[in-house]
Amino acid sequence: MENSATPPWWAWHARLRAWWLARVPLADTLALTQGNVYILPTRAGWMLAATLAVLLVASINYQLNLGYLLTFLLAGCAAAGMVVGHGTLRGLTLHLPPPQPLFAGGLAVLDVKLANARRTPRHAIGVALRDTRHWAWADVPAGGEATVQVSFQPARRGLHRVPALTVETRFPLGTFRVWTVWHPAAQVLVYPAPEPLPPALPLGEPRAGSGLAGGARATGEFDGVRGYQRGDPMKLIVWKKFAKSGELVARDTLHMQRQALWLDFARAGALGTEGRLSRLAAWVLAADAQGLDYGLRLPGIQIAPAGGAAQRLRCLQALATC
Known part of the structure; x- marks a missing residue:
């Protein structure tokens, strides 16, 4: 039974997100293309857009040529930043090697590899578990790769699927958030936690x-x-x-x-x-x-x-x- 204090729109939002996440294919290697990289303005980006709107209205009202120049210069920089930011993720290849088994109560460490086939480096790329704020950041060199580590704690022993990951960048200006959602197919095996002070081995x-x-x-x-x-x-x-x-x-x-x-x-x-x-x-x-x-x-x-x-x-x- 749903909590009566939860707004109806939020419940529909959660259902929509769950439906969309279920449609993300499971893969331990993911090539980022224009079809799976998303972009939206950040809070700073919306503030910049509001500032540009005010500058444009003031320039029109007072016929300020320098105001026009400043408005369109800042707008051009923001548009260029949007293209650069989207290109920072587009073309990147993500790979997750099989996680190592662990005992219950420990942290499962994921070594996420970012491979860059481009001749120019990619800057300020972050990886985190979806819906968390514990980011691991890296710069990927030209024609090379970088490895970042993220971790999570499985709830109990058994075979657990690796949770969905978010990869994002706000390079170069921070006005646009460019991200993708990645759902690896890998699973991590969790052994029972050994008893701290067990009795002697049983009789042969x-x-x-x-x-x-x-x-x-x-x-x-x-x-x-x-x-x-x-x-x-x-x-x-x-x-x-x-x-x-x-x-x-x-x-x-x-x-x-x-x-x-x-x-x-x-x-x-x-x-x-x-x-x-x-x-x-x-x-x-x-x-x-x-x-x-x-x-x-x-x-x-x-x-x-x-x-x-x-x-x-x-x-x-x-x-x-x-």
Whole structure:
């Protein structure tokens, strides 16, 4: 139900803007042409027009030749500024590389690239999220490109479409606002925010046919460790133990082969859906930092145990979109 205090004309204005924005095509690369660049006078431009009208009327009434000269000189400058301002955006190419994933609560940073194929530079071009005033300004060199950064904070985890952007300039006189609206097709992936102080990793489960009970230390490390032997891979060294006691030990690969570390949604505690996902995200980061192989169980999703950066990204993506 609409607010009764909202004027009817404003509601129609909002609907018209929403309808028009829905018609803007989705594209990560946009070439600005005469068909998608708009221009209107600014408040200063309207004031200049009113001043010119007063000067013209006074010059006609008092037959002031210098008044005519000043009026038409200022009008010519304003008209030239309109052409220059429109040409500052026309012919520019906008490109948005895929945004980097982030954890919930962080800022999604967009690197907007402005490419100029013209032999002359373009000045004072601003980029901002639509309906905001946080502008990022840049001059684009002749035959080159410039990059500006704008950011926004996604509301929650998941896959979010990048909001519409406004690109504008008021160069050279500030009397005309030249702008375009750009709706990128890119999406940003937001992982659950890791729990700040998660409990230790869950106990390892025996692999099929191993015949051994799984176990884990209270610190989240597997029990199977042995003294360091020359030639052991660096990823097998238990660095936390070395930092505490100065003893250099490595994980027992035979023991690890008999264990399966599963990060299970059902065993993440009675925290609610978002709380469990946050704990699982923290466990994924902890297991990855220790160089462990681990698997992930979510409702309707099971990722087999593995290790490395690819496994970490696979699990975080599943947590973000489940």
